[in-house]
Amino acid sequence: MILTETQKTEIREFIGTVPKYQETYDELYDHILSSLGTLENENYNIDLVARIVNQDFGGFKKIVCVEADYNKQAMKNVMRDLRQEMKQQFYFPELWKTLIILALCVIIYNYSSGDFKVIRIIFGSVMLASFTPMVYYWGNRLLFKKKGSRPSIKDGGFAQQSMMLMQVAYAPFFIFIDKDALLQVTYPTALIVTLFMFFFSSIYIRSYFRLYNRNVKILLSR
């Protein structure tokens, strides 16, 4: 069966309100069109689409349930993929950038003045940078919403991970760096903690952006 554009639009409208996420919608739509494409002796009717949805997928309710389960798994996938992406920063071609950051840390450590102000400035920049994944995520999210795109199934995972660095970055500041820090440490120790956070946040932010662009931005910007 060859479908006209009007018939395809009718199918899109029929299934359009059910899947919440772009991936589920794409998979359902492709499945229905593939299925209809193999029917040779039947004329198109929207009831045929309803039959496919009910018989093959178990109805719209079942699709919603499957999507909810998929969403939970996708959250875990984002965490796993982000860890994997962070490991990739230690392999070529990304290793070059990591080595440059590491070299910068070594230079700062060897040539710093011994003034705690320097540490607070570096740590302040780390804390500011920790907001960038969240700003990037919500900026793109609003952009896609404006364009009328559905959210990606991975959106929840990316939203969760966009806040992770903020949570991680603040604790060492109040433990080691702040004027009223819980632990009073020597300048070199405080500098090592600061540079470690600087290094870690650079790895995290680069990994987050790369993974987001590969998974969500490309998918939703079509």
Add this chain to the structure above:
Amino acid sequence: MAIRNELFKGTLQTIILNLLEENGRMYGYEITQKVKTITQGDLLLKEGALYPALHKLEAEGLLETMVEVVDNRVRKYYLLSEEGKTEVVSKLQEAREFINNLQLLLNLKPQLK
């Protein structure tokens, strides 16, 4: 004679992994049709069971996905990850052992020959 789907639910993941090993990459509808063709219609793999299984395998890192635009629509292909390529071997071995035991338990061997 159509086989009750409950009988192959436990081996659904093995079936999917094996099909992907043999065919490289496949999309959801293609998998259902392949199962139907191979079993001459005896086994009907419903989409309501297939997609949760595919998503689970993807979450476990055994499958990877890629999307392509085909006839102006997005098609999601599933393929084995490196981990999946290893897993399919042990899953098949597990299935073989299970079938052997089933043959012994149900005395099916004479019929199968």
